[in-house]
Amino acid sequence: MNQLQALLNDSLLRTKQVENAAVIDRKERKVCASTFGFNVSPENALNLIHAFHKNLLQVRREGLYFKEQYYKCVRADEHSLYLQNADGGLIVAKTKTLILVATYRVGMYPSVCVEAVEKL
Numbered sequence: 001m002n003q004l005q006a007l008l009n010d011s012l013l014r015t016k017q018v019e020n021a022a023v024i025d026r027k028e029r030k031v032c033a034s035t036f037g038f039n040v041s042p043e044n045a046l047n048l049i050h051a052f053h054k055n056l057l058q059v060r061r062e063g064l065y066f067k068e069q070y071y072k073c074v075r076a077d078e079h080s081l082y083l084q085n086a087d088g089g090l091i092v093a094k095t096k097t098l099i100l101v102a103t104y105r106v107g108m109y110p111s112v113c114v115e116a117v118e119k120l
Contacts (some may be wrong), residue, residue: 004033021102
């Protein structure tokens with residue numbers, strides 16, 4: 001396990017509000033770390049990168065597909081996306097070089113998940 005994976009596990013999964021998480025390198029356009037068993041395809045990584053750059057208004061109106069599931073947009077700004085569906089939610093936060101994506105299930109507290117992801 002590399003340092004990024006350890007950080008994801010220690011800072012996010014241990015909150016018990018985040019189900020899975022991954023870090024995407026925006027320049028390399030690939031996943032550089034993820035929690036165990038959370039495989040983000042290159043196509044999904046590119047969709048998240050492009051959601052911030054070209055499609056933010058579209059994501060606000062239409063939502064987003066991630067890992068073959070549709071998520072309705074709850075909040076979107078230049079640094080974060082907060083999306084939900086019947087099974088849970090998706091939080092995406094952008095820094096200058098990275099994108100952090102995290103999922104949570106129904107029954108977890110979305111506000112805690114959003115706060116944990118944005119702090120990390």
